[in-house]
Amino acid sequence: MSPPPRQGHGHGHAGRGGMRVVDVWAHNQDQELARIRELARGFPIAAVAVSHEGPPAFLLSGQTFPHTLEGNYEAVRASVERATSAQVGLALASRDGELAMGGRVWRFHLGAGAGLANPRRVCLGIRAHARATMPRGALVTSDGAEDAAYLIRHIVDGGLPRRRDEFLRACGVCFPALYDLRVLAEWTTPAGHPPPLAAAAAGGGSGAFRAFLALAQDAWFWEVKVAYSAFLYGLGAADNEFLVRRKIDKAEHEERDRRLRELLLLQGHDEAFVRNISFF
The missing domain is CATH 1.20.5 (Single alpha-helices involved in coiled-coils or other helix-helix interfaces)
Structure with missing residues (x-):
């Protein structure tokens, strides 16, 4: 990913599917984080996506397919630790599938440079939303390992843990209901049920998140909550x-x-x- 674009004025613009993207920089981060806190009660499901400069983890590991769990975590950790700036996208949804504020998507421009939002403050704000919405809420990612690693890096004192099991435990503590859409689309449950989002994966696009919102209303979602929370693709689960x-x-x-x-x-x-x- 290239470095974040130059600072704008924080005004939203129309995105695909009628979504309204709101850019968040240092000058409006506190205002938008406060807005996110206010929306937690009615919109407990958060979707987050992180992009940062540098090669993705699988290139750092020298493999195009997950090999060992510990090796995968080392690659993810190295990739995220090298990031000096990033963009974090955040959308909020109700349990009925309605997006907050008519489809608003927050795009945080994070880093240490002038005008960039503070990574720790923003990541702590996302964690505060996740914890405030328990037990009904969830944090959903499409690239769980690196997305979660970036958040944990800026939440936990001392940065990312050295070991995979410690990292996964930190994920569970910071985000009591954390779900990786890729895992939900590809892995069977411990009870032998097929992947909950297998059909959505076949369709591609953003349908996986919509399918997750539908799944959250299903009577057997309790089993998904147990089997898949903090289960990240390539890293397994704690x-x-x-x-x-x-x-x-x-x-x-x-x-x-x-x-x-x-x-x-x-x-x-x-x-x-x-x-x-x-x-x-």
């Missing part, structure tokens, strides 16, 4: 106590199922035959 219990329960269920099938086979075959069969 297991919380509930997820660990689910995995143990699943293993115990599979073992009970294996034993039941073994007993059924013993009714018609001798033990030697049964011992030579592998159960999966």
